Amino acid sequence: MSDVAITTLLMFALFALLGSGVWIGLTLAGVAWIGMQLFSSRPAGDAMAITVWGSASSWTLTALPLFIWMGEILFRTKLSESMFRGLAPWVSRLPGRLLHTNVIGCTIFAAVSGSSAATCATIGKMTLPELGKRGYPDDITIGSLAGAGTLGLLIPPSIIMIVYGVSADVSIARLFVAGIIPGVVLAGLFSGYLMIWTALNRDRVPPPDRHMSFGEKVYESRHLIPVVVLIAAVLGSIYAGVATATEAAAVGVVGSLLLSAVQRSLTWQTFRDSLMGATRLYCMIALILSGAAFLTLSMGYIGLPRHLAEFVTSLGLSPFLLIVALAVFYVILGCFLDGISMVVLTMGVILPTVTAAKLDLIWFGIFIVIVVEMAQITPPVGFNLFVLQGMTGKEITWIGKVTFPFFLLMCLMVLLLWWFPQLATWLPSKM
Amino acid sequence: MRRILDWLYDAAAWLAALAMIGVLLMVLLSIVSRQLGFNVPGTDAYAGYSMAAAGFLALAHTLKKNEHIRVTLLLGRLRGRGLRVLQMWALSAAVLLAALFAFYSVRLAWQSYALNDISTGNDATPLWIPQITMALGTVVLLIAFVDEWLLHLRARQPRTVPGEALHNE
Amino acid sequence: QTKWDLPAAYPATNFHSVNLEQFAKDVDKATGGKLKITVHANASLYKAPEIKRAVQQGQAQIGEILLVNFQNEWQIFGADGLPFLADSYDESMRLYKAQKPFLEKKLGEQGMMLLYAVAWPPQGIYTKRTLNSAADMKGLKWRAYSPATARIAELVGAQPVTVQAAELSQAMATGVVDSYMSSGSTGYDSKTYEHIKNWYDTQAWLPKNAVIVNKAAFNALDKGTQDALLKAGAEAEARGWEASKAENTRTQNLLKQNGMNIITPPAQLKADMKKVGDTMLKEWLDKAGPEGKALVDAYRK
Numbered sequence: 001m002s003d004v005a006i007t008t009l010l011m012f013a014l015f016a017l018l019g020s021g022v023w024i025g026l027t028l029a030g031v032a033w034i035g036m037q038l039f040s041s042r043p044a045g046d047a048m049a050i051t052v053w054g055s056a057s058s059w060t061l062t063a064l065p066l067f068i069w070m071g072e073i074l075f076r077t078k079l080s081e082s083m084f085r086g087l088a089p090w091v092s093r094l095p096g097r098l099l100h101t102n103v104i105g106c107t108i109f110a111a112v113s114g115s116s117a118a119t120c121a122t123i124g125k126m127t128l129p130e131l132g133k134r135g136y137p138d139d140i141t142i143g144s145l146a147g148a149g150t151l152g153l154l155i156p157p158s159i160i161m162i163v164y165g166v167s168a169d170v171s172i173a174r175l176f177v178a179g180i181i182p183g184v185v186l187a188g189l190f191s192g193y194l195m196i197w198t199a200l201n202r203d204r205v206p207p208p209d210r211h212m213s214f215g216e217k218v219y220e221s222r223h224l225i226p227v228v229v230l231i232a233a234v235l236g237s238i239y240a241g242v243a244t245a246t247e248a249a250a251v252g253v254v255g256s257l258l259l260s261a262v263q264r265s266l267t268w269q270t271f272r273d274s275l276m277g278a279t280r281l282y283c284m285i286a287l288i289l290s291g292a293a294f295l296t297l298s299m300g301y302i303g304l305p306r307h308l309a310e311f312v313t314s315l316g317l318s319p320f321l322l323i324v325a326l327a328v329f330y331v332i333l334g335c336f337l338d339g340i341s342m343v344v345l346t347m348g349v350i351l352p353t354v355t356a357a358k359l360d361l362i363w364f365g366i367f368i369v370i371v372v373e374m375a376q377i378t379p380p381v382g383f384n385l386f387v388l389q390g391m392t393g394k395e396i397t398w399i400g401k402v403t404f405p406f407f408l409l410m411c412l413m414v415l416l417l418w419w420f421p422q423l424a425t426w427l428p429s430k431m
Numbered sequence: 432m433r434r435i436l437d438w439l440y441d442a443a444a445w446l447a448a449l450a451m452i453g454v455l456l457m458v459l460l461s462i463v464s465r466q467l468g469f470n471v472p473g474t475d476a477y478a479g480y481s482m483a484a485a486g487f488l489a490l491a492h493t494l495k496k497n498e499h500i501r502v503t504l505l506l507g508r509l510r511g512r513g514l515r516v517l518q519m520w521a522l523s524a525a526v527l528l529a530a531l532f533a534f535y536s537v538r539l540a541w542q543s544y545a546l547n548d549i550s551t552g553n554d555a556t557p558l559w560i561p562q563i564t565m566a567l568g569t570v571v572l573l574i575a576f577v578d579e580w581l582l583h584l585r586a587r588q589p590r591t592v593p594g595e596a597l598h599n600e
Numbered sequence: 601q602t603k604w605d606l607p608a609a610y611p612a613t614n615f616h617s618v619n620l621e622q623f624a625k626d627v628d629k630a631t632g633g634k635l636k637i638t639v640h641a642n643a644s645l646y647k648a649p650e651i652k653r654a655v656q657q658g659q660a661q662i663g664e665i666l667l668v669n670f671q672n673e674w675q676i677f678g679a680d681g682l683p684f685l686a687d688s689y690d691e692s693m694r695l696y697k698a699q700k701p702f703l704e705k706k707l708g709e710q711g712m713m714l715l716y717a718v719a720w721p722p723q724g725i726y727t728k729r730t731l732n733s734a735a736d737m738k739g740l741k742w743r744a745y746s747p748a749t750a751r752i753a754e755l756v757g758a759q760p761v762t763v764q765a766a767e768l769s770q771a772m773a774t775g776v777v778d779s780y781m782s783s784g785s786t787g788y789d790s791k792t793y794e795h796i797k798n799w800y801d802t803q804a805w806l807p808k809n810a811v812i813v814n815k816a817a818f819n820a821l822d823k824g825t826q827d828a829l830l831k832a833g834a835e836a837e838a839r840g841w842e843a844s845k846a847e848n849t850r851t852q853n854l855l856k857q858n859g860m861n862i863i864t865p866p867a868q869l870k871a872d873m874k875k876v877g878d879t880m881l882k883e884w885l886d887k888a889g890p891e892g893k894a895l896v897d898a899y900r901k
């Protein structure tokens with residue numbers, strides 16, 4: 001059977017199962033099963049079990065449940081409310097006002113967490129209820145959260161950079177540093193879009209609170225102290241060499257519990273609720289991750305991503321067209337696979353072409369991170385969309401729709417990166 | 432019967448929650464041991480096993496709380512018989528897939544035992560022990576899906592799960 | 601036409617993976633396209649610890665494993681990870697020859713066969729400190745990634761630290777880890793020179809990657825294809841050992857160019873480490889039983 005026919009059949013199976021309301025994790029496993037049974041010489045069952053176990057017990061993932069738990073604890077403290085009180089006076093002149101909290105929150109939290117799902121879940125747990133309470137509309141708050149959550153990958157530390165660094169044989173330390181400026185620029189694009197959106201939708205943003213003098217603003221900022229202390233503790237534990245980036249999540253949980261105790265919101269009830277809430281949210285993601293791991297294995301056996309990558313590299317394109325083609329390739333792949341799988345499955349084929357085109361591998365790494373970020377928010381398989389569906393109960397198609405402008409902003413970011421490669425290469429060259 | 436089933440889902444969920452605490456404790460242990468200069472071999476592996484246990488053992492409970500996500504776009508538009516047919520189809524597919532998942536998870540643990548598969552890390556754990564959580568969790572998930580399937584089959588009206596209707600915009 | 605999948609754990613650019621690609625091409629050519637082997641490098645199909653089992657159960661017909669990884673299961677798999685038992689390419693080859701009948705027997709019992717094995721470059725000590733004797737290693741934050749490296753730390757009084765390969769770079773930068781043992785090639789690939797400036801060329805051991813084949817899959821091939829596979833394997837083995845030596849020289853030069861001091865261990869350090877090796881050999885022999893003794897006797901003969 002040709003690749004086109006296999007792809008068509010699998011896509012049909014995917015959309016049929018998803019569309020008829022089969023649970024997403026099971027759908028992915030089902031499509032993987034069909035693909036492997038029909039189009040590979042290996043039986044699917046035992047391979048599925050080995051792979052699912054390997055991915056579910058993989059140590060690199062342990063930060064995810066812990067950060068989710070941290071979010072559930074913080075959600076039950078007064079932390080988010082006080083964070084908003086502290087931030088409000090400073091953003092009151094900015095068009096969009098508190099809408100920027102998602103972007104600011106994700107940018108800061110991205111410096112703590114290496115995963116986009118964890119960033120999205122932790123910040124969303126705090127901002128979504130507060131923004132809703134203050135009358136900000138759902139579509140823009142959820143969209144901006146899904147978009148900004150992806151910054152978890154671009155701003156160091158970042159799991160995907162480690163995976164790319166190992167595959168491409170480039171310095172992970174340099175990659176981390178290279179991500180900082182593009183991360184801040186992308187956050188700026190998100191904020192800029194929020195301002196434009198506000199200008200066009202004035203009536204949809206609640207009116208500002210009363211005007212404050214500078215002194216009052218500074219005084220109100222005292223409410224930011226708990227958040228700043230918590231983030232400083234987590235970041236500090238990484239940079240002081242106390243914890244690795246993955247272990248820092250545990251520092252975050254302990255810090256949140258302490259904070260919760262200090263604020264007197266820690267009771268047996270809130271502890272139990274946060275624990276069970278986190279276990280369920282993590283479990284929901286874990287089922288999808290299991291399905292995705294099996295789908296990756298199945299794709300590895302069938303060889304679809306590899307063949308597609310071989311096709312792209314066989315075109316003999318100019319560097320610019322190569323990047324455009326790769327962007328399209330990864331966006332398509334990203335609709336169905338998660339970021340890490342995409343990198344692992346394709347790097348062996350893509351890298352020689354990239355090297356031959358004399359593209360800087362650090363620069364290319366940042367490019368890859370941005371296209372993987374895009375994959376996080378494209379349906380049907382987009383992890384930030386899943387996290388947000390789990391948290392808000394909104395339909396995934398709707399979340400995909402409200403997130404689309406942020407997808408376009410990331411496309412713009414890729415172009416900026418092409419026109420100004422120094423965005424990625426300047427900082428590492430100073431090391 | 433109902434009480435036994437609900438007890439089963441809850442018990443598994445409590446074990447999952449304990450495993451979640453286990454992840455935290457294992458990671459903390461690795462931080463603290465480094466600071467205090469003692470060594471507990473295999474904390475990384477144990478954290479991974481605990482995480483797997485947390486994920487698998489909570490599967491049924493999460494399903495019963497309606498927190499496993501799916502696309503309800505079509506389900507939300509149908510009424511009456513159409514809704515019922517589609518629900519039964521989705522549940523049947525889920526029962527089949529959950530059965531495969533459970534069967535091969537049990538087989539994984541069994542074969543790990545038979546093949547004497549031992550962790551390659553510093554923990555040197557026989558892998559069938561942590562894999563029991565995967566076998567157990569997926570079997571309980573299968574039971575929960577069969578349970579849901581029967582509940583839907585017996586119901587006179589199409590069952591709408593609380594909150595699900597709200598998910599559509 | 602038969603299609604085989606070959607999972608491997610190391611990136612496509614690693615010399616082992618390059619060798620595997622060449623091996624797959626050779627097989628393709630020698631069998632006139634009758635046996636096609638697809639190499640899945642970079643752990644893209646199965647992760648390192650899963651590959652042996654995948655081959656054993658037939659999920660993959662052939663695969664590449666790091667033998668010492670499976671020491672927990674059977675001590676003989678870890679013989680090439682014993683410090684200072686075989687500390688040069690020649691001795692490593694002799695150890696391999698002594699180890700081979702044992703490996704073939706064990707893998708045979710598990711429904712597999714050994715096609716070929718290639719040594720990694722010799723292991724040395726990366727450290728931020730200057731070492732004159734083992735006493736200088738006291739209190740080092742030592743990355744312990746295997747039972748053997750953890751035991752070395754204990755014996756020299758260093759603090760064994762658990763850090764995953766993925767986080768090694770950051771852990772070195774922030775001081776979570778200030779020393780570990782590895783080859784020049786792995787140290788270069790992981791950019792250790794960005795954080796650590798000394799490498800003591802102790803040549804402690806040369807771990808081997810082995811390519812293993814599922815016996816049933818092999819038996820299903822016709823005689824001509826089997827012979828072509830075995831021949832290509834033998835060639836890959838010879839090529840691989842040479843590639844390993846070349847990689848050792850190449851990466852040591854690259855390390856030097858990047859500011860790494862490559863240091864021949866001082867006499868005292870060497871003597872102390874030899875003692876560590878003797879202790880570990882004794883402990884290993886206790887665990888490995890008569891098989892272990894037979895292996896060491898055959899090697900030392």
Ligand code: NA
Pocket residue numbers: 109110111112113114115151152153154155156157158
């Ligand atoms: Na990050």
Ligand code: NA
Pocket residue numbers: 334335336337374375376377378379380381382383
């Ligand atoms: Na996607």
